[in-house]
Amino acid sequence: MTLAEPTAVATTPQAPAEPVTDWDGFDFETRQVHAGEYPDLNTGLRVPPIALSAGYVFDSFDDQVGRFAGQAQTDEGPEPGPIYSRQGNPTNGVAEARLASLEGGTVAVAVSSGQAAISSALFTLAQHGDHIVSTASIYGGTRILFGRSFKRFGIETDYVWDVEDDAEWDRVIRPNTKAIYTETIPNPRNDVTDLRRIAAVAARHNLPLVVDNTVGTPALIRPIEHGANIVVHSTTKFLTGHGAAVGGAIIDGGTFDWEAAEQAGRSFPLVTASPRPGLGSMLDRFGRGAYARAVREAVVNDIGPSLSPFNGFLLHQGMETLSLRMDRHVDSSLEIAAWLEEQPEVESVDYAGLPSNPLFELAQRDYGVDASGRGRTGSVFGVTVHGGIDGARAFVDGLRVFSRMTGIGDTRSMIIHPLSSTHATFGSEINDRLGITPGLLRLSIGLESSGDLIQDLRAALDRV
Structure with a gap:
């Protein structure tokens, strides 16, 4: 007896599911891998390629007109197609969309360095004759x-030393003030900032x-969730993560009320005024992404601090592992700071995640x-050794x-002496108030074994 051949059942195969293209609503870890990527229609490349092109072909005469007028020609988003890589590049666009997603903003603009990010962000808001206010403890550069x-x-620029003092804020803010500037985790002393407190002052x-x-990165804190309107990064540091590519970025939170500010007497013409007859303002055309568009078109395009697409590629690659790396950075930093x-x-050790630190409660909260139960305040902090400058040198x-x-922010651990480097140009009065003493050293804890790093620190301390 032989077995009958199985009867073939005719079926209609289902079409494969469409890949996800909108990553809104997905968890942080998923978005850091996928947000901003786009399908390659030529060969099916899985990793978005490096777009080494200075310019871009227009589909038609009207497409060229529309792009120069800042009008989107597709339904893919509020940003019009690229014109020239000084203004935007597809590779950098992946990094921009990814970072905007991770920070919870609307649009990001990638630039050539962290200093370019700060400059471009503030030049969009302020011009000759204007004024900004900053917290006193910020990066020396x-x-x-x-x-x-x-x-x-x-x-x-004027500086506020006590962020809790409303009277000090009121004294330094003027009618021509155009922005308040601060950092989440200032270096070198890890004196974390109460963003909610400063955001309330800014709103008022x-x-x-x-x-x-x-230093914070969106893996540890997202300033827009605490009331910030604009976020800047030196992407050279933790976001890229390997010390191989210089870059920066500006993220528009889409939360600032530009019209209310105008009515209150604070003018931001690059956002709210028409750039030429017959064309609406950035706010009219781009809504919640208006500020980012003003950064891109009126500052980055004009001054030219564009990001190399190769560095943009390294940036979006680096962000794929951001949360994993930050966990390791912070775990080692907590262990090493407590040991030191x-x-x-x-x-002394300046690390807000330690219970002995006066900012510990703020670190726990934000x-x-x-x-x-220790706050996770990054991996850049200060340590002061006995013996002043001689102890620091030894x-x-x-x-x-x-x-x-x-x-800072490399896979490798680094050390520098702030008083003779990043803060060397400031007078003793400022450095004394900032706590930049002869024995203070800034550590950036990398991804090496914490045990090996502690052994290295112990051998160095033996020379002090």
């Missing part, structure tokens, strides 16, 4: 930028709040906590794994 180049361009004065989130605090050669020269170099 930004203070230099404000005190040198911004001053040369006729934009003045009808001012946009610009926040540098380079116990060493007899150490005078930066999440680990299993031990400590730095005794390190073998840590790299002696400027920079």
Whole structure:
């Protein structure tokens, strides 16, 4: 007896499911891998390629007219098609869309460096004769930028030392003030910022709040959720993550009420005024993405701090592993900061995630906590050794794994002496108020074994 052949059943195959293209609503870890990517229609490349082209072909005469008028020709979003890579590039567009998604903003604009991001963000808001207000504790390079180049361009800056003091804010904010600027986690001292408090001040004065989130990254804190309107990054650091590519970005939160600010007497013409007859303002044409479009068209396009598409590629690749890397950075930093605090050669450790730090409660509230209840405030912090400048020199020269170099946010651990580098141009009065002392050193904890790093630190401390 033989078995009968099975009867073939005719079926109609189902069409394959369409890939996801809109990543809104997906978790952070999924969006950091996928947001902004687009299908390659030529060969099916899975990874968005590096678009090495200075310019782009127009579909028609009317397409060219529309792009130069800032009008979208497709239904894919509010941004019109690219004209020239100084203004926008498809590879950089992947990174921009991904970062905007991770920060919870509307549109991001990638630029050539973190300093270019700060400059472009604020030049869109302020011009000659205007004024900005900043918290006092910010990166030394930004203070230099404000005190040198911004001053040369006729934009003045005042600093607030006590963010809790409404009277101090009211004293420094003027009718011609155009922005409040701060950082989530200032370096070198990890003195985290109360964004909600500053956002309330900004709202009361009808001012946009610009926040540098380079050290925090959206994996640890998202300033827009705390009341910020605009976020800037040095993407050179944690976002790209490997110290190989310089870049920056500006993210428009889409939350600032430009019309209310105008009615209150604060003018932002690049956003609210028509750039030429017959064409509506950026606000009229781009709505919640108006500020980002003004950054791209009226500042980045004019001045030219465009991001290389190769560096844009490294940026969107780097963001794919952001949360994983930040977990490792922070876990090691918490362990090392707690260990340093116990060493007899150490005078103090500035890490807001430690219970001994005066900002610990704020760190717990806004930066999440680990299993031990400590705030997760990044991996850049200060340590002060005994012996002043001589102790600092002995400590730095005794390190073998840590790299002696400027920079933060690398896979490699780094150390620098702020008083003789990032803060060398400031007077003793400012440095004393900022806590930049002769024995202070800035650590950036990388991805090496925390045990190996502690061994390296211990050997260096033996020389102090």
